[in-house]
Amino acid sequence: MRRLVLILALLLAPLQFAGLRADDTLPPAPYAYRQLDDPKLEAKAQKLMETIRCLTCQSQSIADSDASLAGDMRSQIRERIAAGESPEAIRQWLVDRYGDYITYSPRVTSLTWPLFAAPLAILALAALLLRRRFRRGDGA
Amino acid sequence: MSEGTVRGPRLSLWLPLALFAAIVALVAWGLLRPASRDIPSRFVGHPLPAFNLPAASDDRPGLATADFAGKPRLLNVFASWCIPCAAEAPQLEQLRAAGVDIYGVAVRDQKADLAGFLARNGNPYARIGADDRSVVQLAIGSSGVPETYVIDARGVIRYQHIGDIRAEDVPMILGKLRDAAQ
Numbered sequence: 138m139r140r141l142v143l144i145l146a147l148l149l150a151p152l153q154f155a156g157l158r159a160d161d162t163l164p165p166a167p168y169a170y171r172q173l174d175d176p177k178l179e180a181k182a183q184k185l186m187e188t189i190r191c192l193t194c195q196s197q198s199i200a201d202s203d204a205s206l207a208g209d210m211r212s213q214i215r216e217r218i219a220a221g222e223s224p225e226a227i228r229q230w231l232v233d234r235y236g237d238y239i240t241y242s243p244r245v246t247s248l249t250w251p252l253f254a255a256p257l258a259i260l261a262l263a264a265l266l267l268r269r270r271f272r273r274g275d276g277a
Numbered sequence: 278m279s280e281g282t283v284r285g286p287r288l289s290l291w292l293p294l295a296l297f298a299a300i301v302a303l304v305a306w307g308l309l310r311p312a313s314r315d316i317p318s319r320f321v322g323h324p325l326p327a328f329n330l331p332a333a334s335d336d337r338p339g340l341a342t343a344d345f346a347g348k349p350r351l352l353n354v355f356a357s358w359c360i361p362c363a364a365e366a367p368q369l370e371q372l373r374a375a376g377v378d379i380y381g382v383a384v385r386d387q388k389a390d391l392a393g394f395l396a397r398n399g400n401p402y403a404r405i406g407a408d409d410r411s412v413v414q415l416a417i418g419s420s421g422v423p424e425t426y427v428i429d430a431r432g433v434i435r436y437q438h439i440g441d442i443r444a445e446d447v448p449m450i451l452g453k454l455r456d457a458a459q
Contacts, residue, residue, distance in 0.1 A: 166410045234415070238316055239316075
């Protein structure tokens with residue numbers, strides 16, 4: 138364990154001395170951490186941001202992420218909602234650029250329909266099996 | 278042995294074990310071959326969106342959509358704070374020496390940091406636009422730095438390269454530029 142820590146420290150040391158960071162130093166975009174003044178518009182923006190995937194930290198939504206790209210996306214989404222654009226139009230704009238990957242609220246497409254159909258099929262099968270079993274119970 | 282049954286165990290008795298083995302195989306396959314974390318842009322094949330970025334450095338002009346007219350060029354999305362961007366600098370220089378116009382989009386960068394980066398790693402860019410709020414980056418479906426796009430003479434995105442350009446990628450990029458010229 139101690140050896141591992143030592144190796145890690147040695148590996149990371151040159152990065153510190155060269156002054157290299159893998160992150161930017163610009164201040165966040167205006168609406169990255171600031172809510173819209175109108176609570177109705179802010180609620181709309183918030184609802185959308187919670188279902189847009191962060192491109193940097195890929196298992197978080199942009200509402201949950203402090204990555205600078207996520208901040209820029211929040212700011213852009215708030216500004217576009219404030220300008221009157223609909224949340225679904227913004228989602229479509231992002232899907233046009235990043236594919237279904239970007240949205241946490243999947244749509245029914247030729248690729249995704251089994252996701253929606255499978256639970257219904259399993260429920261129907263279960264109902265069928267239960268009905269058979271109960272009927273058998275009645276007869277016995 | 279239960280009384281009355283002389284047959285061996287039914288085949289369906291093995292079903293749970295077979296299912297279990299199938300799940301183990303699926304998980305092992307996922308562990309051994311992890312999915313790519315690259316997010317390809319769906320905007321390849323579309324014309325560049327309209328943008329007009331101010332100059333990010335003192336000795337290169339800014340960058341607008343109209344600057345791409347005339348011949349195929351590279352659009353390189355980069356930043357001084359991005360470590361692989363420094364790693365691809367020699368390859369960009371090699372492309373520039375081969376006569377390729379490289380236009381840079383500097384994402385969320387400070388002028389002084391960018392000047393230091395260009396002084397350290399060389400400046401292969403004919404133009405560098407400052408994308409302080411990742412607006413152009415989002416508009417072309419780029420999800421990180423560095424990324425390099427081949428743009429044809431009509432301003433249409435023809436190819437996206439995700440990650441740094443390695444030495445072995447240079448002939449491929451030159452090929453994509455030639456394809457874009459046709």
